[in-house]
Amino acid sequence: MTLRLYYHPLASFCWKVLIALYENAIPFEPVLVDLGDETSREDFRKVWPPMKFPVLVDTERNATIAESAAVIDYLEAFAGPVAPLVPKDPDLAWQSRMWDRLFDDMLQLPMQKIVLDVFRPADGHDAIGVVQARTDIAAAYAFMETRLPPDGWAVGKAFGLADCAAAPALFYADTVCPLDDTTPKLKDYLGRLKERPSFARVLREAEPYFKMFPLDPKPRI
Numbered sequence: 001m002t003l004r005l006y007y008h009p010l011a012s013f014c015w016k017v018l019i020a021l022y023e024n025a026i027p028f029e030p031v032l033v034d035l036g037d038e039t040s041r042e043d044f045r046k047v048w049p050p051m052k053f054p055v056l057v058d059t060e061r062n063a064t065i066a067e068s069a070a071v072i073d074y075l076e077a078f079a080g081p082v083a084p085l086v087p088k089d090p091d092l093a094w095q096s097r098m099w100d101r102l103f104d105d106m107l108q109l110p111m112q113k114i115v116l117d118v119f120r121p122a123d124g125h126d127a128i129g130v131v132q133a134r135t136d137i138a139a140a141y142a143f144m145e146t147r148l149p150p151d152g153w154a155v156g157k158a159f160g161l162a163d164c165a166a167a168p169a170l171f172y173a174d175t176v177c178p179l180d181d182t183t184p185k186l187k188d189y190l191g192r193l194k195e196r197p198s199f200a201r202v203l204r205e206a207e208p209y210f211k212m213f214p215l216d217p218k219p220r221i
């Protein structure tokens, strides 16, 4: 199996897939997509016209897979993971899928809204949308604090898909809307995620790019 991953080291959705690859020591060729570089942009457009990453290309099977959770599904099915990330137990499986969506929808999307607003022209900022995004993240923190377990991983006993989604979502949400003493379980969970070797490696590799983050404070490990 020959895998190529189109990604950027700062891109939060790419982190989900990097964590899955590192968890299972799956070999792949990383292709850094620089959307600010014309050649890199056009090369990526040829691979995936919607221009959203991560995108995995399996050259042997002639498959191009987008959407972070679908990429993880593909790795589960075809890359022979030693530590499967999507539980076989049906109840743990639906809970993993549910938490994958919740971390993406309730944290990543409002976090992206706050960050991307910086790139809008001076007369085009969406101040109301940004305030709403901060309110949504605060509500997500309060909800997750009551629903997540006090220790271990998000679903069941094993590290899995939900944790791949939680790591970038919580890390970047905490950067733009810091967790505080009202959410001790979430703070501890983020601490455990940062210590997980797969995510620690993702963070180490992203650290040189943190200065490119468009808001202050910059992300910190």
Ligand SMILES: N[C@@H](CCC(=O)N[C@@H](CS)C(=O)NCC(=O)O)C(=O)O
Residues within 6 Å of the ligand: 011, 012, 013, 014, 035, 051, 052, 053, 054, 066, 067, 068, 069
């Ligand atoms: N639902 C997609 C989201 C992908 C996504 O939003 N990727 C961002 C990077 S984290 C992106 O491609 N941004 C570039 C752009 O929108 O131009 C997934 O789970 O992979």
